[in-house]
Amino acid sequence: MTPERMHAPAIRGRVRLASGLVLLCFVAMHLADLALGLSSIGTMDRARVWLLAPWQLWPCQVVLLGAAVAHAVLGLQALSARRTLRLSRTDWVQLLLGLAIPPLIVAHVVALQVASDLDQAFDADYGFVLAVYWRYAPAYALQQLAAVLAVYVHGVVGLQAWLVLRPSWPRVAPLLSPVAFALPVLALLGFAQAGQEVLLRLDRESDWTARVAANLDLLGSLRGRLDTIEDAVLLVYGAALAMALLVLCANLRRLRSRRTRPTKTALRDDWPAADFTGLRLA
Template sequence: MTQGFVVENASVRRLDRSRVKRILFQLRLVSGLVLILYVLMHLTNLALGLHSIDAMEKARHVLLFPWMSWPGVTLLTAAVLVHAGLGLMTLALRRSLTLSRTDWVQMCLGLITPPLVLNHVAVAGILHHLDPDFRPDYTFLLSVYWNLAPKSALQQVLVVMVVWVHGAIGLYSWLVLKPVWRRIGAFVTPVLFFVPILALLGFVRGGKEALAKLAADGHWQERMRHSLDIMAEARPMLDVLQTRILLIYGLLALVACAILMLRILKRRRMRVGVTFETGQRVAARPGLSLLEISLLNHIPHANICSGRGRCGTCLVAITSDPSVLTPVSATEAQTLRRIQAAPGQRLACQAHLTHGSVELVRLLPFHVDAAFLRESHPAIDTALPEQVR
């Protein structure tokens, strides 16, 4: 009876952890969507510079005004903090640094994104605090960037590009595995690619128009001087705030990296073993997923979703004692049901080897792509070699 109670408690704990993981994933997804919407609206506004600065100004009241209101600022700040916090937590809880090139780019850009966005929000907030009537329009901003502060112009462009690329990779990774991608992929992919290009072209075209106006309009030159005085007054406060943001975030990032390294070093001396269907046997430290063990040992293994438990392409058949692996989580169970996996099959990205050794068979070629996954959910147990079935 006591044993049954312990097993039941363990099951409840696993269920609670799975529920927490789902909630955290949803929070990270929603906060990421808020950030990419914010950047999309900014880039769209910049792209209108291909027509004229007047077109940018007219659209600004629709595209940017929501982010200048207190609800918009609050939502954006919350999205940045949540996304940054969950990103650092995910980094700290990793068991290895086995990542694809795309995931390395995504992770590095993700670490850079939060302080850049927070600085942008802080600048707007401080300038409005100093002068509630201060509303820098595009003629002013483009004149400053192209005439007085070209380095700041380059910085702003890099900020937008970093955030956009990070968001675009995340959005694509989330959508590409869904059936709806067949209907929207032909539209979404060009948008992800062309929006930043059009924005850069609009930025250049608008800059030329702003410089022409600055050179010919004496009244506008006077307005520029007044606005620059306000910005000069705010400069010391902005420098202090930006330094604090970078310092606090940098310390949190260092803590996350330190926790990651300690987790890796702690398990380095402990060893477990995995034998593949080819007869190849490798050793690793306990706690890693079967997928991580494969990739760490340069053994090809399909993983379209990069180990997030969504695609099912890393499916393996366990041909030895499965008790050395972590139990099936709710996320893994859902994917296994969706791909009609047979008993004894696990997702290599979700099954972690806790002790001892295990034997497995990879069930899909390592080169399968998202199109294969969307178009077919075969009875994958037919891919098992005869000697294993």
């Protein structure tokens, strides 16, 4: 094996780890901002300048998009290269969560980020998003909560699997583990509290309700283009997943046939032993 091929798995592992850390950082900052809903929506929007606005800069968007694509591609490559499906329960959870994340998250990304890129008048602040979740499309809210929690759990489990091999893990575990557990819990509580505030504002503030309705109308006018983009992304992901599964099945079938194919050595071992008892040398 050439040195380049020997180093390829290590390089892929590092890229996968780095891309996963970028995505986990992005989701953790979202959850931290959402947890501030325990205070108010205004607090969430003010903190958004520090927690989320930097991700809207084009260099950060390039890094984020690159990390998402790299992590997905390397995850599918790792799936297709497996030699067995004997996995621990943790590995099965990681695998299923990883495969479910793209279909869960694509609608949110397209509806908010792509819509903002297509029309600068579209203002997807926390008030609007929470109004959609709590009043106009509660089923969509459940889907997005599932998506965010899937990304977070997938990332935290992967991070722990990497950190547990480090000598410093026993020292940092008592600090990181409570924070990792508390963050999604506080985010869910903040989501619920902010949702109650949104419902009150929708009933009492006609100007704010009109702005939410205008945003919804604008989103509706972009619906056709957004659906086309979403369908294209899902089609590409579905094709890539199908290809990875086909390669996986081919690899497993080839390995199974190698194990069951009789070898020449095995055939010789099955021959009856020769009897030389009556043989005399001339």
